[in-house]
Amino acid sequence: MFRGFSLFRSAGSGGRQDPGAAADLKYCVQCGDEYRAEFSHCAVCDCELVPGPRKKAETSGDTGGRDEKDLHISPTDELLIMRRGSLAEMKNVQRLLKQKFVGSLLAEDLSGQGSGCCNSKIFKVSVKKADAAYGQEILAEDFKRTTALDDHDFQHGTEVVFDQRSSLARCPACGCSFQPEDRACPECGLCF
Secondary structure (H helix, E strand, C coil), X not given: CCHHHCCCCCCCCCCCCCCCHHXXXXXXXXXXXXXXXXXXXXXXXXXXXXXXXXXXXXXXXXXXXXXXXXXCCCCCCCEEEEEEECHHHHHHHHHHHHHCCCCEEEEECCCCCCCCHHHCCCEEEEEEHHHHHHHHHHHHHHHHHHHCHHHCCCCCCCCCCCCCCCCCEECCCCCCEECHHHCECCCCCCEC
């Protein structure tokens, strides 16, 4: 019926895939989705797809002694939900886990918890119970890296307190000096 619109390679009439078939597939470097050879850009991330052999060469790094077999999730594995969010966010979480060889399962969250605005669908990423702690470490490290929390000076400005009785107030957020009658920092807009 919609044979021309499939993004993924079909198994063929015999139900078996050619072992070399993965070589002519293309992959998204952002989310890891797999596409047929004639596609050039990812439908979700809108980035250029790379060929299978190049993708395999790019996925190297510190994996903590893990390998491809750790990605497999069987029906008998006990799963724990790692994160909930939009499809794009959960694909990013799944990509981060896959880079470190932590198998994950992406599915629509039908529990009704935390449903998105405007009735948008919420998705969840689950991992094996045994991989949950390692998965949390991976996501925590990515959070620190992407928010630059390791570089942030938490001590700067902690001694600053807004005092209405002083002649000159100092904003605890940005350090700007202003008259305490203003009740808001003229530089950053923090209200007092």
